[in-house]
Amino acid sequence: AEQIRVAIAGHGNLGRGVEAAIAKNPDMRLVGIYTRRSPEHLKPRDAVTPVHAMSALPDHTDRIDVLILCGGSKDDLPRQGPELAALFNTVDSFDTHARIPEYFTAVDAPARANRRTALISAGWDPGMFSINRIVGEALLPDGATYTFWGDGLSQGHSDAVRRVPGVAGAVQYTRPVKEAVDRVRSASRPTLTTREKHRRECFVVLEEGADAEQVHNAIVTMPHYFDEYDTTVNFISAEDLARDHQAMVHGGFVIRSGNTSKENAQVIEYGLKLGSNPEFTASVLVAYARAVHRLNAMGQYGAMTVFDVAPGLLSPKSPAQLRAEQL
Numbered sequence: 001a002e003q004i005r006v007a008i009a010g011h012g013n014l015g016r017g018v019e020a021a022i023a024k025n026p027d028m029r030l031v032g033i034y035t036r037r038s039p040e041h042l043k044p045r046d047a048v049t050p051v052h053a054m055s056a057l058p059d060h061t062d063r064i065d066v067l068i069l070c071g072g073s074k075d076d077l078p079r080q081g082p083e084l085a086a087l088f089n090t091v092d093s094f095d096t097h098a099r100i101p102e103y104f105t106a107v108d109a110p111a112r113a114n115r116r117t118a119l120i121s122a123g124w125d126p127g128m129f130s131i132n133r134i135v136g137e138a139l140l141p142d143g144a145t146y147t148f149w150g151d152g153l154s155q156g157h158s159d160a161v162r163r164v165p166g167v168a169g170a171v172q173y174t175r176p177v178k179e180a181v182d183r184v185r186s187a188s189r190p191t192l193t194t195r196e197k198h199r200r201e202c203f204v205v206l207e208e209g210a211d212a213e214q215v216h217n218a219i220v221t222m223p224h225y226f227d228e229y230d231t232t233v234n235f236i237s238a239e240d241l242a243r244d245h246q247a248m249v250h251g252g253f254v255i256r257s258g259n260t261s262k263e264n265a266q267v268i269e270y271g272l273k274l275g276s277n278p279e280f281t282a283s284v285l286v287a288y289a290r291a292v293h294r295l296n297a298m299g300q301y302g303a304m305t306v307f308d309v310a311p312g313l314l315s316p317k318s319p320a321q322l323r324a325e326q327l
C-alpha cells in the first residue's frame with residue numbers, strides 16, 4: 001500500500017516528537033518540516049527530511065496527505081489551525097481546555113468548505129484522558145471521575161518560578177498525593193480539594209547573593225500557581241539542574257469509581273507514566289493522522305475530536321485483522 005505522506009508545521013518539542021513517532025510507523029513517511037524561522041538553521045532528526053518556510057505550505061498541498069500542527073496552544077494554533085485546515089487535513093494538540101469549543105468552530109468552517117478533515121485537541125490531556133473520562137461516565141453513570149496529573153514537569157509553573165527575583169534556573173514537578181489516589185481507588189468517592197489532590201515540588205538554582213528564604217516565600221505564596229498547594233522548594237546547583245532535570249517526564253491517572261447497585265462498587269483506572277511528554281503526545285498525534293487520512297477518504301469533512309474517531313481507525317491493521325487478533 002501507499003505510505004501516508006505526513007508533514008510537520010512547527011518544529012519545537014512536539015515537532016521533534018512527531019519525527020521520532022513517524023520513524024516507528026512504516027505505513028507513514030515524513031515528507032517535510034515547515035517552520036516560521038529560517039529553514040536552513042533547523043536540523044531534521046534523520047538529516048534528510050527537507051525543511052521549508054511555513055509560507056511555502058500553500059504551494060505544497062499536493063505533496064501532503066496530513067499536516068500535523070505542532071505550534072503552541074496559546075499563540076500559534078488559534079491562528080494556524082483555521083488557516084491550515086482550509087488547505088490540508090490536519091491533526092493538532094490544542095490544549096486550552098476552556099477554549100476548545102470556540103477553537104472547534106473556528107477550524108470547522110474552513111475545513112468543511114474545502115473538504116478537509118481536521119482533528120483537534122488530540123494528545124493525552126486533552127486526548128486519551130478525555131476518552132477515558134467519557135467512557136467511565138457512560139459505563140458507570142452513578143459515579144465520580146477523578147483526574148490526577150504527575151509525576152510531571154509543568155512548563156508553565158517552571159516558567160513562573162524562573163521569573164521570581166533571585167532565581168537563576170528552576171523546574172517544577174506536579175505530584176499526585178498518594179493518600180488521595182488511594183482513597184479514590186477504594187471507591188469511597190471522596191470530595192477532594194485542590195490541596196489534597198496534588199502537591200508541587202520545585203528545584204531552584206539561586207542567583208549569586210540571593211536570599212533563599214525570600215525566594216522560598218515568593219514561590220510558595222504566588223497566587224494561582226502555588227498558594228493553593230503544599231509546595232516544597234529544594235535549592236540545588238546549576239550542575240544538578242542540568243544533569244537531573246532535563247527529561248520532560250509527565251503522566252497521571254483517570255479514575256472512575258461508581259456503583260452498579262447498592263452492594264457493588266466498580267473502579268476503572270487508566271494511567272500514563274511518560275518518559276517524555278512531547279514524544280508521547282506526538283505518538284498520539286501520529287496515530288490520529290492515520291485515522292484522519294482514512295476519514296477524509298471516507299468523505300467525513302470538518303473539525304472532529306478524539307470522541308468522533310473509532311479506535312480501529314488508529315491502527316495500521318485492517319478491521320478483519322483486528323477482529324481476529326484483538327477482540
Ligand code: NDP
Pocket residue numbers: 009010011012013014015034035036037054070071072073074076093094095096121122123124125126127277278281
Ligand atoms: P514549543 O514551545 O517547543 O514549540 C512551539 C512552537 O514554537 C514550535 O512549533 C516552533 O514553531 C516554535 N519554536 C520552537 N522552538 C523555538 C525556539 N527555540 N525559538 C523560537 N521559536 C521556537 O512547544 P511544544 O512543542 O513543547 O508544545 C506545543 C504545544 O503542544 C503546547 O502548546 C501544548 O499546547 C501542546 N501539548 C498538548 C498536549 C496534550 O496532551 N494535548 C501535551 C503536551 C503538549 P516554528 O518552527 O514555526 O518557529
